Amino acid sequence: xxxxxxxxxxxxxxxxxxxxxxxxxxxxxxxxxxxxxxxxxxxxxxxxxxxxxxxxxxxxxxxxxxxxxxxxxxxxxxxxxxxxxxxxxxxxxxxxxxxxxxxxxxxxxxxxxxxxxxxxxxxxxxxxxxxxxxxxxxxxxxxxxxxxxxxx
Amino acid sequence: xxxxxxxxxxxxxxxxxxxxxxxxxxxxxxxxxxxxxxxxxxxxxxxxxxxxxxxxxxxxxxxxxxxxxxxxxxxxxxxxxxxxxxxxxxxxxxxxxxxxxxxxxxxxxxxxxxxxxxxxxxxxxxxxxxxxxxxxxxxxxxxxxxxxxxxxxxxxxxxxxxxxxxxxxxxxxxxxxxxxxxxxxxxxxxxxxxxxxxxxxxxxxxxxxxxxxxxxxxxxxxxxxxxxxxxxxxxxxxxxxxxxxxxxxxxxxxxxxxxxxxxxxxxxxxxxxxxxxxxxxxxxxxxxxxxxxxxxxxxxxxxxxxxxxxxxxxxxxxxxxxxxxxxxxxxxxxxxxxxxxxxxxxxxxxxxxxxxxxxxxxxxxxxxxxxxxxxxxxxxxxxxxxxxxxxxxxxxxxxxxxxxxxxxxxxxxxxxxxxxxxxxxxxxxxxxxxxxxxxxxxxxxxxxxxxxxxxxxxxxxxxxxxxxxxxxxxxxxxxxxxxxxxxxxxxxxxxxxxxxxxxxxxxxxxxxxxxxxxxxxxxxxxxxxxxxxxxxxxxxxxxxxxxxxxxxxxxxxxxxxxxxxxxxxxxxxxxxxxxxxxxxxxxxxxxxxxxxxxxxxxxxxxxxxxxxxxxxxxxxxxxxxxxxxxxxxxxxxxxxxxxxxxxxxxxxxxxxxxxxxxxxxxxxxxxxxxxxxxxxxxxxxxxxxxxxxxxxxxxxx
Numbered sequence: 001x002x003x004x005x006x007x008x009x010x011x012x013x014x015x016x017x018x019x020x021x022x023x024x025x026x027x028x029x030x031x032x033x034x035x036x037x038x039x040x041x042x043x044x045x046x047x048x049x050x051x052x053x054x055x056x057x058x059x060x061x062x063x064x065x066x067x068x069x070x071x072x073x074x075x076x077x078x079x080x081x082x083x084x085x086x087x088x089x090x091x092x093x094x095x096x097x098x099x100x101x102x103x104x105x106x107x108x109x110x111x112x113x114x115x116x117x118x119x120x121x122x123x124x125x126x127x128x129x130x131x132x133x134x135x136x137x138x139x140x141x142x143x144x145x146x147x148x149x150x151x152x
Numbered sequence: 153x154x155x156x157x158x159x160x161x162x163x164x165x166x167x168x169x170x171x172x173x174x175x176x177x178x179x180x181x182x183x184x185x186x187x188x189x190x191x192x193x194x195x196x197x198x199x200x201x202x203x204x205x206x207x208x209x210x211x212x213x214x215x216x217x218x219x220x221x222x223x224x225x226x227x228x229x230x231x232x233x234x235x236x237x238x239x240x241x242x243x244x245x246x247x248x249x250x251x252x253x254x255x256x257x258x259x260x261x262x263x264x265x266x267x268x269x270x271x272x273x274x275x276x277x278x279x280x281x282x283x284x285x286x287x288x289x290x291x292x293x294x295x296x297x298x299x300x301x302x303x304x305x306x307x308x309x310x311x312x313x314x315x316x317x318x319x320x321x322x323x324x325x326x327x328x329x330x331x332x333x334x335x336x337x338x339x340x341x342x343x344x345x346x347x348x349x350x351x352x353x354x355x356x357x358x359x360x361x362x363x364x365x366x367x368x369x370x371x372x373x374x375x376x377x378x379x380x381x382x383x384x385x386x387x388x389x390x391x392x393x394x395x396x397x398x399x400x401x402x403x404x405x406x407x408x409x410x411x412x413x414x415x416x417x418x419x420x421x422x423x424x425x426x427x428x429x430x431x432x433x434x435x436x437x438x439x440x441x442x443x444x445x446x447x448x449x450x451x452x453x454x455x456x457x458x459x460x461x462x463x464x465x466x467x468x469x470x471x472x473x474x475x476x477x478x479x480x481x482x483x484x485x486x487x488x489x490x491x492x493x494x495x496x497x498x499x500x501x502x503x504x505x506x507x508x509x510x511x512x513x514x515x516x517x518x519x520x521x522x523x524x525x526x527x528x529x530x531x532x533x534x535x536x537x538x539x540x541x542x543x544x545x546x547x548x549x550x551x552x553x554x555x556x557x558x559x560x561x562x563x564x565x566x567x568x569x570x571x572x573x574x575x576x577x578x579x580x581x582x583x584x585x586x587x588x589x590x591x592x593x594x595x596x597x598x599x600x601x602x603x604x605x606x607x608x609x610x611x612x613x614x615x616x617x618x619x620x621x622x623x624x625x626x627x628x629x630x631x632x633x634x635x636x637x638x639x640x641x642x643x644x645x646x647x648x649x650x651x652x653x654x655x656x657x658x659x660x661x662x663x664x665x666x667x668x669x670x671x672x673x674x675x676x677x678x679x680x681x682x683x684x685x686x687x688x689x690x691x692x693x694x695x696x697x698x699x700x701x702x703x704x705x706x707x708x709x710x711x712x713x714x715x716x717x718x719x720x721x722x723x724x725x726x727x728x729x730x731x732x733x734x735x736x737x738x739x740x741x742x743x744x745x746x747x748x749x750x751x752x753x754x755x756x757x758x759x760x761x762x763x764x765x766x767x768x769x770x771x772x773x774x775x776x777x778x779x780x781x782x783x784x785x786x787x788x789x790x791x792x793x794x795x796x797x798x799x800x801x802x803x804x805x806x807x808x809x810x811x812x813x814x815x816x817x818x819x820x821x822x823x824x825x826x827x828x829x830x831x832x833x834x835x836x837x838x839x840x841x842x843x844x845x846x847x848x849x850x851x852x853x
Contacts, residue, residue: 099628101364
């Protein structure tokens with residue numbers, strides 16, 4: 001049994017020790033937390049990115065048992081459709097999403113990065129989300145959204 | 153490719169109708185004449201209130217906050233997780249499957265064999281398991297012992313073409329003749345009169361769709377008399393027939409839903425082997441079963457873009473006229489026939505002769521991928537065209553214009569040249585000093601994008617003023633939801649927030665599958681038709697409130713309904729409706745769509761001639777599509793096309809091991825997708841000189 005602090009709530013789940021944080025969020029919490037996506041499961045694509053104590057990590061590379069007693073923030077914890085954070089709002093405004101499957105990862109990565117660097121250059125934005133893949137081809141608009149969110 | 157899609161030899165009978173138009177800045181109902189068998193059209197492309205504007209996606213907030221629920225996100229009570237065991241040999245037969253150890257693992261609920269007797273590629277499915285967690289399903293796969301009779305395989309085209317190569321399919325030659333076109337003697341004779349001749353051999357790799365949401369579905373069947381299937385599919389209506397057969401249910405008892413969809417690019421149609429296995433596991437266990445491919449699965453059997461191998465020879469006159477072409481085209485589709493547009497693709501090349509073959513290898517069949525067959529043909533012919541231009545020292549843009557008949561390409565080439573700064577280009581290849589060379593190139597492409605008559609749309613207006621547009625189509629990330637809503641909102645003079653859409657369910661009105669860029673030209677006309685009919689129904693009801701005008705004199709605009717100087721609000725108008733509201737049924741209208749698109753792409757790249765490293769600097773793409781339904785989404789689609797073609801041209805490609813017959817790069821660690829660091833400056837341009845008042849598909853957008 002693990003107890004996880006997810007988006008400010010204490011959540012319990014019964015998992016095997018080998019279960020990743022990603023699979024725990026998606027398959028074992030009730031109700032499930034499915035914002036972080038399972039795309040590669042080996043830390044190559046960034047779609048499962050969550051924040052652990054404010055730092056972006058690939059949740060497919062973290063075991064749930066190693067994530068207890070830490071603050072876990074998923075894309076759902078950053079904002080809601082009615083009350084999105086600046087990055088989420090900028091993603092919609094700039095059409096920085098198409099199929100949307102990579103979007104939670106990008107939003108989470110960029111939200112954390114802008115806290116660290118509130119006024120980034122285009123090159124810095126590219127560098128910050130180099131660990132996230134998109135297949136539809138939203139990159140230019142992801143960059144625009146990040147820069148727009150930074151400007152506020 | 154002609155600009156006007158339908159020739160009209162005899163004038164059709166006409167009728168007069170009134171349509172909303174802006175005249176001198178004022179929106180009003182104006183009388184126009186149309187063919188008797190049609191109705192109001194889209195009107196001029198630059199006179200829309202919502203369409204052809206920049207509309208943010210209606211599902212954007214859900215996707216940006218993680219609320220959007222995809223097939224992969226479905227979790228049902230008692231649901232089992234399925235995995236597929238895959239053949240590790242390029243070609244084999246299964247002689248024995250020992251499930252004993254695997255079935256003893258706690259949590260394993262079912263193990264079934266895959267329905268293939270001969271496994272013709274590494275990765276072919278051998279068995280499937282269902283277990284209480286994906287981790288336990290993985291344990292079961294490792295515990296199944298399979299005995300194989302290993303057969304000879306061949307995975308490289310150059311090996312497969314040899315007469316002594318192992319046969320991929322026992323009854324067939326690896327090399328299949330797919331037809332000849334033209335006169336080889338005439339082409340040969342023309343070469344003799346050419347001022348220059350270029351011969352080249354061109355290959356393109358097998359490319360993976362790499363949909364971020366893998367193929368798969370959740371089959372919710374618990375032994376009753378109906379089932380629901382959550383599918384990641386490009387065709388809401390392509391699943392239930394075959395699923396019902398597997399489940400032993402009537403087709404009408406199976407519902408498919410596709411609420412949100414994580415990418416398809418041509419690879420996701422029908423039940424598929426994965427769906428068949430999921431149905432069988434669900435039927436056997438009487439439990440919901442989720443079978444989503446792993447990333448490895450996705451690489452080895454979820455399809456790929458056909459590779460190509462082309463041998464071209466062309467002759468050209470000093471004045472820039474290409475006078476002859478000989479082409480030998482091999483389609484590399486693995487087990488399948490592959491696809492490749494016939495040469496000389498879109499060019500005029502005088503006396504042409506081509507031979508087309510399919511060349512089989514022990515690899516999973518290629519499937520459709522964004523303009524199937526076109527990039528392969530385009531890559532080869534455009535490279536050839538550049539070489540020909542260089543040989544006769546003619547500017548590549550001027551050379552293309554000389555050999556392209558359609559003047560749409562001419563205007564697009566001129567615009568692209570201006571946007572990229574073609575005049576900066578050094579006409580001498582590698583003419584700049586130092587190892588880093590800059591080059592600018594261009595290429596031209598076409599596609600069909602016409603619609604078909606399958607869609608049935610309902611627009612329902614409730615007495616409280618709520619408007620719902622419903623059709624079972626799917627949104628692949630192409631913006632179907634958004635333009636469906638926008639068409640209705642515009643027709644009824646409402647805002648985007650005043651209309652809701654229901655899509656992605658096989659219980660809703662019929663819709664075509666999203667293949668071949670047919671979605672928008674099939675869906676949009678039917679939505680428009682339903683919206684016009686809803687407006688007219690509403691007009692009849694509201695007429696008594698505003699001085700009894702004729703229904704087509706009533707203007708719906710800005711949330712108001714007015715005629716003859718009298719105005720009521722939309723809500724007041726809706727209050728005249730019967731308790732159940734009104735529903736208008738729309739169907740496809742051929743006159744609201746067209747086919748045939750043109751695109752021109754320019755790219756500036758930096759090449760390190762010492763290492764061969766290519767760095768894209770800037771790309772410009774100009775695309776026509778008739779009426780752009782949503783400029784924001786269309787530009788995104790153009791960006792997507794540029795980025796995917798960058799990957800195709802520079803980084804991506806399946807790598808096969810000849811000896812093992814296996815793919816060596818079945819993961820994002822080794823298969824190089826375009827990433828953020830490689831992104832050049834991208835300039836997506838909509839060709840607004842295209843005045844066709846018709847919806848034409850452009851990547852389903």
